[in-house]
Every structure is written in C-alpha cells, then in structure tokens.
Amino acid sequence: MHVISRKPFNDAVRMHPNDRDALINTYITLRGGKFEAPDQLRQVFPSLDNFKYRDKWWVIDIGGNNLRTTA
Incomplete structure (x- = not known):
C-alpha cells in the first residue's frame, strides 16, 4: 500500500474531529x-x-463505520 499524501487525512481530521x-x-x-x-x-x-x-479498489471503514477511505 502506498499512501500518496497525508493531506486528505489532515483535511478529514479538521472536518471530523471526533474521529x-x-x-x-x-x-x-x-x-x-x-x-x-x-x-x-x-x-x-x-x-x-x-x-x-x-x-482492485478497496474500501476501509474508519472510526466505527463513520468514515471510509479507498485503498
């Protein structure tokens, strides 16, 4: 797995601080x-x-199924 950028994760943290x-x-x-x-x-x-x-695209649930990301 290659994470291209941390920016989407940082943006998601700002939008969803509970997660x-x-x-x-x-x-x-x-x-x-x-x-x-x-x-x-x-x-x-x-x-x-x-x-x-x-x-070959995969979906990962994050934070108890509150958010999802694709891998």
Whole structure:
C-alpha cells in the first residue's frame, strides 16, 4: 500500500474531529504497513470490502463505520 499524501487525512481530521484518533491510526497503519494482497490488509482492517465499481479498489471503514477511505 502506498499512501500518496497525508493531506486528505489532515483535511478529514479538521472536518471530523471526533474521529481524529481513528484517522491518524489508519494513516500510520497504511503508511507503515507492507500489504502485498488484500488478505493481508483485511487482517488489520476486518471491514475491508471490495469497491464494486473498480477492480482492485478497496474500501476501509474508519472510526466505527463513520468514515471510509479507498485503498
């Protein structure tokens, strides 16, 4: 997984301050993790789901299903 920019995470923290910790933890996990396959990502994010309109795009729930990001 390659995180292109931290800016969307920072913007989300400003817009959703109640989910700040979850957003920061998600960023750190994605940035520092080495995920070769979706199954490895699913071990860290059990809510991982395939984005049905794009092949090889994945949706991660953040903050108890309050926010979502694509991977």
